[in-house]
Amino acid sequence: MSYKDVRQILSSVFDSEDSALRATLKTEGELLNMVLDETGEAPALRVRLVDFQPVTSIIDGEAAVYADLPNPAEHMNEIYIVTTASGIPLVSRKQAGMYRSDGISWNLLDTDLQADKVYYSGTVHAGNVQDALETLKLMSDVNSSSVAAHSSNASNPHGVTKAQIGLGNVDNTADAAKPVSAAVQTALDTKMTASAYTGAFGNLDSPLLHLPLKKNLLTAQGQSVCTFTRASAATYVDRYGMLKSVAADIPRFTADGLLIEGTSTNLLTYSEQFENGAWVKTNTSITTNTAAVTDPFGTNLAEKLYDDASNGEHYIYQQSAYTNGTTYCLSVFAQSAERTQLKIYSSGGAKGALFDLSNGLILSCDSGVTASIKKLSNGWFRCSIVFTAIVTATRANYFYSTVLGNTSYVGDGTSGLYIFGAQLEAMPFATSYIPTTTASATRVANYCQVSQTDNIPSYSKDFTISTDIVPLGIAGTQYIMGDANLSTGLKLYIETDGVIYATLGGVSLKASIFVSATVTYRVCLIKKGTLIYFYVNGDLKESKSVSNPPANQANLFIGSRNGTSGNGYVYISNLRIYDRALTAEEVRLA
Template identity: 30%
Template sequence: MTNFNIYSSKFGQSTDDLPEGEVNLYLTNERIQAVIDSNTYNVEPRISIEPTLSTQFGKSNTRYNGEEWITEPVTDTYTVTRASTATYVDAAGRIRTAAVNKPRYTFNPETGERLGSLVEEQRTNLVSWSEDFDNATWTKTRASITPNVIVALDGNLTGDKLVEDSSTNTAHHVNRTFSATSGTTYTLTIYAKAAERSILVIAFATQFPANSFANFNLLTRAITAGGGLVSSSVTSMGNGWYRCSITSTASSTATATIVHYLNNGSSILYTGDGISGIYIWGTQLEASSTPSPYTPTQATSVTRASDAVSRVLGDEFNPSEGSFYIEYTPNKLTGVGAILGTNSDNTNLILHGDDSAGFGIDTRTVSGGVLTYSSPLITRLDAPSFKILSVLEQGRQKLFINGDKVVDAPNTVTSYQPISEILILRRANGVVETGICKDFRYYPRALSESECLALTKL
């Protein structure tokens, strides 16, 4: 008989804090849910021991103090190092700025769900005056900018409006140039909201393959992309705002142009009425194949430093056996790095990520500074997020991913090299696996197979 703990996906209460009432249990996709007075709660398998480390960035405890519910994060002590400020999305869907060396707990902008802690590589917004489209660095062609007419996603009256003029049968747009390097992949993003016009077109106009553009319908989320793009995407930010993104690879080293066009519903070539337009805010241009959270700029480009999230291990570490669990959503695998790394040499990785063949995961161990075991690289392209558990035992290594046992193999280790620090989504040489960490736990023994399968089940 399996024992279960109850926790709330809505409130996060402990069992003792759950409201009184009739309890109905349901089995759904091999998970159990409890319905108490019409509120639905997840039921999580109970592990036979408590983790000695538990940093659950994506969850919170909610307790009742006699007057109101108080929500507190479920975390152990950990350290965040980042040499710059950086942005994140709060529970209300607004873009906020975290101070230097402060964590970024980010939320789903539509649902308000707490996703976890952002951990990112260094990125640069190459576009100056990213919110000031009325600045002279932005060329207005048969269009004008009405500045600061709508509350933007940072909660301030900084949103501009791109307005068409009355020119006949031609394009209405705002654009600017940047220095492109041949073979470099760039990602261009902008936040936009429908006004009189509801279709925005963003494009790389020169030094890129033909048709490096996409039409974004800001009412339906539909995207019509040209053949010159590597990818395109749209993300709802709530309250009618969307983040539109295109990615393409430069074909020449020269001055290139980025353009934001208005579309009247059928074409970018039309006769304007002099008053219609779209709200825009926060353009970002990055030398990368994926967009990262917004970095505002003024007169110059701005670089956001990489994140380092770590947790020191003391007596918690067991050199004979242990189980390392992480739940995270990847954004971009940066070369070869660690999903869970350690303070030891660069090969001492508990969970290893590799982008050489898409997205791969393996588990490794080191004894005395020598790599003694590395499992086959497991390619997992079938899920947007991952629950991963690496189990280390004397003479055996196991790896569980999203409810499947994918590695079960012997190794020669009888005592594991001491680990004094865990690095979350980072390896000791500084390479970051950009993503959102929701949960990290360390158990000082090898969990049973049934526990491993239950803990990693999506």
């Protein structure tokens, strides 16, 4: 029963025409109201009062006489007021009054309610209802002593202490004022010092020089004094997988960064004109400059190698001079047509590999051969094999059309595949494509030069140089960068064993990891005081003391030792130079 319900009951009592009943209940009602006000909520009183006027029906459906009271088992502890006596006088007469169910029967409460001429009219007059009200208060557990005891109990939720719930030792100081253990403070001090951090997290975003080298030569930060040098035209695969050609001294930006390459020569002639007599055809023919497909350059210069109707091997080849013990790479761009498998084979090394042009897979590879297949746009793949020559002689370089791995089969006179841009070079991996016609052709080395002015700090002071590299492969000593101070200058390079090194002031640092082709590495050289540190991918590889750094800084050559030798075969990007020493944490985050 809600507080509102109790108020309604009391209001019905106060509206009674019996002044004595109103006077008696008014006092007790006010007492009950005060108790309810103290608790803040109405207790669960199970009392239903009907109008104290003589009535023939009861509110909520109860009868006005004793015989009409509901089943006591279903109304345990409920109190009903019977307003009209009933039954045979002095025999089975049931008087009016308050009845309470004990679950078995209805029992008359001692309220001293008297009936005036109960035999006849059944009119109810007020008597002493003190006992009935006390019963109501006890049933509802609403009395001043209970309320006082409840409020004074420290164990209840209205007055819980920290100690009572096991939080007596909790530190209530503000977060910023909480103490830090000595061990934690030492670890924090080791990771960073407040003096090293200013601006945007230690100025990681504010290097002295920043060359992204992904789209163009514009500097993200620093002086725009970067020049590019290459004395020949060259090709590259752009970030969208298209083959591009550029003139001399024009940089080549790819998805992996600025392409840096040393010198290489395509030993094959007529690299795109397979109909030329330099290419011998066996049980096969060539469709020249077919419009059926777009070649890797985006034009229609690709050619189709297709079968005749013979039963046998179907291939073309061109002979080249080999030197025993020299490593070579034979490559070609290919796309599937009716035939989906291409075999590349060199008799100079007696080695070959089989390629799936539908799915870009290497199906088989002879022992001692390193095979590669790289996807371009428009359905083209560049397939290559790397091998070591076993003779010093002129030997053939073959491109086979195959069926289910077999080079020998019955042709149908039309089925074949598309080829473009054949290349043979004395390299342990495929470099950028070098077009040829009547003679072999050479692509010369390239490098990028950064002016020292306002870009490179003095080597006698603290500094940091960081860059990302993706090696094309391992081919002798490859310089990532260097300067003109040959003996004491700064150098980052990959040695013939595939290990990355850094030197400054004649002191060499070794990364002790072997790089792999097409994998990205972040290399970082730091000078702080008299110490130099060498990091790869955020991990410190070695540190040493340096006592003789070059007195003067010099221009920095990217992809070369000093602009004249030691060229690398590598993609370079995200070159940054700081005029301070980055912390170990900054190196990991940079």
